[in-house]
Amino acid sequence: MNPSLFNLPSGHAALPLDVLGGLAILAIAPLLLVMTTSFVRIVVVLGLVRSAIGAQALPPNIVLIGVSLALTFVVMTPTIAQISHDSLEPYSHGKLTQAQLVTRGVVPLREFMLRQTRKKDLELFERVAHVPEAAPAQLGISVVMPAFVVGELRNAFAIGFALYLPFLAIDLAVASILMGLGMFMLSPPVISLPCKLLLFVMVDGWSLVCGGVTSSFR
Numbered sequence: 001m002n003p004s005l006f007n008l009p010s011g012h013a014a015l016p017l018d019v020l021g022g023l024a025i026l027a028i029a030p031l032l033l034v035m036t037t038s039f040v041r042i043v044v045v046l047g048l049v050r051s052a053i054g055a056q057a058l059p060p061n062i063v064l065i066g067v068s069l070a071l072t073f074v075v076m077t078p079t080i081a082q083i084s085h086d087s088l089e090p091y092s093h094g095k096l097t098q099a100q101l102v103t104r105g106v107v108p109l110r111e112f113m114l115r116q117t118r119k120k121d122l123e124l125f126e127r128v129a130h131v132p133e134a135a136p137a138q139l140g141i142s143v144v145m146p147a148f149v150v151g152e153l154r155n156a157f158a159i160g161f162a163l164y165l166p167f168l169a170i171d172l173a174v175a176s177i178l179m180g181l182g183m184f185m186l187s188p189p190v191i192s193l194p195c196k197l198l199l200f201v202m203v204d205g206w207s208l209v210c211g212g213v214t215s216s217f218r
Contacts, residue, residue, distance in 0.1 A: 038075040040152040043068040045213045048160030052167040082108040113148040115218045121147035
């Protein structure tokens with residue numbers, strides 16, 4: 001069979017294993033997006049901000065996910081560029097096999113994850129996986145990935161806690177004022193929600209949150 005019929009570069013035949021490998025990569029692509037990029041920290045922080053404001057359904061989940069994907073692309077652009085230079089471009093010119101493509105492509109991604117991961121988390125999953133202690137650069141993706149995700153969740157909750165404090169102060173102040181005025185039948189969120197929205201708009205909250213969470217990556 002002539003490879004040119006499939007617009008494949010010279011040296012790449014349309015083998016069943018190649019097709020199977022490509023389909024497998026496409027199938028796990030959403031999981032890799034969540035587990036190996038900045039997406040987890042960003043989407044959790046944005047979700048906590050929405051919860052802190054008190055508007056449980058606004059912005060909708062689809063909007064938060066879309067903003068998180070856009071910010072993830074911004075943060076991951078240098079890593080994506082390095083993956084393209086080191087693996088995708090040589091593979092498209094027939095200089096690498098699929099195994100070499102995966103091996104080279106994982107390296108920049110692992111370096112990004114290691115920059116965000118604490119040594120304590122790496123040691124934890126080394127023990128869990130019964131892997132001998134080694135330098136971080138020599139650890140497999142099976143150890144680096146869970147350590148990275150745990151660290152991202154920790155960082156996201158730490159940022160969310162700091163963002164919660166101003167809104168919590170507004171809730172407490174409104175509740176105290178209403179109690180002092182004897183307005184026990186009036187629900188505090190009815191008053192505090194507009195105050196929190198006004199404060200968030202006045203300080204340009206979404207820009208501050210998006211800028212802060214993207215700059216938190218090393």
